[in-house]
Amino acid sequence: MTFHDSLTDISDPEVVPKAKRRQFSAQYKVRILEEADVCTEAGQVGALLRREGLYSSLLTTWRRQREQGLLEALSPKRRGRKGEDELERELAKVRRENEQLQARLEQAEAIIGVQKKLSQLLGLATERNGVGRRA
Numbered sequence: 001m002t003f004h005d006s007l008t009d010i011s012d013p014e015v016v017p018k019a020k021r022r023q024f025s026a027q028y029k030v031r032i033l034e035e036a037d038v039c040t041e042a043g044q045v046g047a048l049l050r051r052e053g054l055y056s057s058l059l060t061t062w063r064r065q066r067e068q069g070l071l072e073a074l075s076p077k078r079r080g081r082k083g084e085d086e087l088e089r090e091l092a093k094v095r096r097e098n099e100q101l102q103a104r105l106e107q108a109e110a111i112i113g114v115q116k117k118l119s120q121l122l123g124l125a126t127e128r129n130g131v132g133r134r135a
Helices: 003-008 026-038 044-052 056-067 086-122
Strands: none
Touching (some): 026 056
């Protein structure tokens, strides 16, 4: 093996793009299920799956969905978060603000309580007990 032969054995450093997730239409799924149901001889289903580039688990899932009467389940679903309507967003915003204000109120009440205790410990006059303030 020469130096030049070893250079040609180096793999290509180019990064391959990420594979795109396949989505199948409801009509395609129904067609494949019908073709699979027609298969009677051994190996015909395997040949069908190889021809279409599918896995047997997909066929099983699609059959289960068909048996449950979920034709809409055969159509591709949009992934991600579901859209919220305007009222739900506004309600969530108001609830967050309410929680923040409740926390600020609790903090302010704690500070006032500490100030009162400190005032009592230091013997500072308050307006409630009628003793005048220091000038």
